[in-house]
Every structure is written in C-alpha cells, then in structure tokens.
Amino acid sequence: MLAHERGQRWLTEGGLRPTRQRLSLASLLVGDGLNRHVTAESLYAAALEAGEKVSLATVYNTLRAFCEAGIMHEITVDGTRSYFDTRIDDHPHFFWEDDNRLSDASPEELEIAHLPEPPAGTEISRVDVVIRLRRKG
Amino acid sequence: MLAHERGQRWLTEGGLRPTRQRLSLASLLVGDGLNRHVTAESLYAAALEAGEKVSLATVYNTLRAFCEAGIMHEITVDGTRSYFDTRIDDHPHFFWEDDNRLSDASPEELEIAHLPEPPAGTEISRVDVVIRLRRKG
DNA sequence: GTATATGCAAACCGTTTGCATGGCT
DNA sequence: AGCCATGCAAACGGTTTGCATATAC
Numbered sequence: 001m002l003a004h005e006r007g008q009r010w011l012t013e014g015g016l017r018p019t020r021q022r023l024s025l026a027s028l029l030v031g032d033g034l035n036r037h038v039t040a041e042s043l044y045a046a047a048l049e050a051g052e053k054v055s056l057a058t059v060y061n062t063l064r065a066f067c068e069a070g071i072m073h074e075i076t077v078d079g080t081r082s083y084f085d086t087r088i089d090d091h092p093h094f095f096w097e098d099d100n101r102l103s104d105a106s107p108e109e110l111e112i113a114h115l116p117e118p119p120a121g122t123e124i125s126r127v128d129v130v131i132r133l134r135r136k137g
Numbered sequence: 138m139l140a141h142e143r144g145q146r147w148l149t150e151g152g153l154r155p156t157r158q159r160l161s162l163a164s165l166l167v168g169d170g171l172n173r174h175v176t177a178e179s180l181y182a183a184a185l186e187a188g189e190k191v192s193l194a195t196v197y198n199t200l201r202a203f204c205e206a207g208i209m210h211e212i213t214v215d216g217t218r219s220y221f222d223t224r225i226d227d228h229p230h231f232f233w234e235d236d237n238r239l240s241d242a243s244p245e246e247l248e249i250a251h252l253p254e255p256p257a258g259t260e261i262s263r264v265d266v267v268i269r270l271r272r273k274g
Numbered sequence: 275g276t277a278t279a280t281g282c283a284a285a286c287c288g289t290t291t292g293c294a295t296g297g298c299t
Numbered sequence: 300a301g302c303c304a305t306g307c308a309a310a311c312g313g314t315t316t317g318c319a320t321a322t323a324c
Contacts (some may be wrong), residue, residue, distance in 0.1 A: 017298060019305080021305070055306045058305055061302090074216075079213045081289095082288085094253075102322080105253040110251065122270040127269070130250065130264070137258075154278075154324080176313095197314060225314085
C-alpha cells in the first residue's frame with residue numbers, strides 16, 4: 001500500500017477533509033504503517049525535509065484536529081513540549097530522558113495487578129504510565 | 138512543632154540558606170507536616186494571602202532550588218503548567234481533569250506485577266503513574 | 275567581605291489566535 | 300457558493316534570565 005493511500009484512509013477514518021497539507025502530514029505520520037511519536041516541531045522539520053510546503057501553525061492546528069478526530073493522542077511527559085502518538089489504544093511509554101524522545105512500550109509486558117480506588121464521585125478516565133529511561137553506565 | 142521550625146528543618150535537609158522568602162514558602166509547603174501539591178502560581182497566591190512578601194520569579198526560582206536540592210519533585214501531567222510535590226518517594230497520582238488538581242494516590246494500592254523490560258543500554262530512572270479522574274455522572 | 279538570593283522587568287519559547295486568502299465539496 | 304483549511308504575524312501564558320540590590324555566612 002502506498003504512503004499517501006494510507007494517509008488518505010486515515011483522514012477518512014477521522015472524517016477530515018483531505019487537503020494537501022493534511023495528506024502530506026498524514027503520510028509522514030502513518031505512511032509506512034508504523035506508529036510514530038512526534039512533536040509539532042519534529043513533524044514540521046520532517047515535512048520541510050520531505051519538500052512539503054506547510055506552515056508551523058498549520059502543523060499545530062492539524063495535530064490538534066487529528067487528536068480531536070480521535071486518530072491521534074496527545075501525551076504529556078515533558079512540560080516543555082507536547083508529544084503526539086499515532087497509536088491510540090491505552091499503552092505505556094518509554095521516555096528517553098537523555099534525548100527527550102518518546103517511544104512505545106509493549107502493553108503486554110505491563111501488568112497492573114491492582115489500581116488505587118478512584119475517590120467517591122469520580123471515575124478513572126485514563127491511566128498514564130511513563131517509564132523514564134536513562135543511559136546505563 | 139511550629140510551622141516555621143518544620144520549614145527550617147526542611148531547608149537544612151536540602152542544604153539551602155534559610156532566607157526570609159524560603160522560610161515563608163517552606164513553612165507554607167511543609168509547615169503542617171502534610172504533603173502538598175502546588176503550582177508556582179498557587180504557591181505565590183498562598184504566600185500573598187498569608188501576607189508574605191515574595192515575588193513570583195522568586196517562587197519559581199525557589200521551587201526549582203527545592204527540586205534540585207532533592208526535597209521536592211516536579212510532576213508533569215498537564216503540559217500547560219508544572220506541579221510540585223513535597224512527597225518525594227515514588228508514588229502514583231490522581232489528576233482531577235475537571236479542576237486541574239493533583240493529589241496523591243496511595244502507593245500501597247498500586248501493584249505493578251510486571252513492567253516492560255528497559256531497552257538495551259538503558260535503565261529505568263522512574264515510573265510515573267498518573268490516574269486521570271473525571272466527575273462521575 | 276564574598277558568595278548567593280531577591281525583585282523587577284524584559285526576554286523566552288512553545289503554542290494559539292485573528293484575519294485575509296485559498297481550496298475542498 | 301459556501302464552508303472550512305491555510306499562512307502569516309502577532310498575541311499569549313507559563314517560565315526563565317539579566318542585572319542591580321540586599322542578605323546570609
């Protein structure tokens with residue numbers, strides 16, 4: 001399957017208009033069928049490098065649109081910037097402290113045997129698990 | 138034990154000079170012996186309300202100094218602001234999505250039976266668990 | 275006396291927004 | 300045609316910093 005085909009399909013999934021910029025970004029994000037973690041800046045850089053013509057503001061707006069459409073998730077690990085993940089099921093993350101990078105950890109390897117009870121009147125909306133890594137040695 | 142005594146002791150623990158402003162903030166943070174979660178703004182507001190004379194910049198600098206001294210921890214849950222916790226052992230948090238508040242969850246109630254293996258060449262520096270809550274009903 | 279903390283205002287940086295233009299359906 | 304996306308630059312908000320002054324040791 002071609003990258004832009006995957007991107008197109010992905011936009012359709014989210015009910016989003018397939019504009020040129022969205023298709024570019026979508027194909028950079030899901031074109032190879034793999035999951036990807038980006039920041040607005042890193043995706044913007046990737047788009048420029050790929051020769052795509054997009055503005056940074058549009059990258060921000062588009063990432064937000066993708067999140068609202070439910071085809072991406074925003075992840076908060078590092079107060080200073082937002083990360084966006086193309087994998088949308090609930091799963092733990094590795095955060096590489098040395099190079100500020102985010103990657104997926106396998107959900108099968110995480111087993112939470114017991115979770116604190118949510119206080120009265122509340123329910124759990126999500127459980128975020130971030131495993132912070134540092135270089136060994 | 139008096140609040141400012143607790144604050145004084147706490148600063149000593151961190152090897153920090155007991156200036157008037159640091160004592161004020163310390164006593165607001167640990168004066169009652171309880172754990173506390175603050176943002177720079179919320180602590181600043183509390184200081185003003187208590188009649189203490191501190192600048193916002195000093196609150197920021199002081200919180201950072203407390204973290205570097207190892208007597209507080211910074212917690213990232215909400216991209217838009219930093220939270221600071223006087224409890225420094227590894228423990229899970231509740232994040233109240235409806236009012237952007239952070240509180241401790243009991244570590245005894247959290248049981249992680251299995252954790253993903255850290256990738257080669259890395260080790261786990263910390264595992265952050267944030268249980269996001271929303272109002273029920 | 276010397277190193278360090280404070281206060282203020284200005285810089286900073288990631289992100290959002292207002293508005294005019296251009297593109298999708 | 301009408302609505303919505305885009306681009307730019309300017310605004311924004313939380314945080315940091317430079318520099319002069321004040322304070323702890």
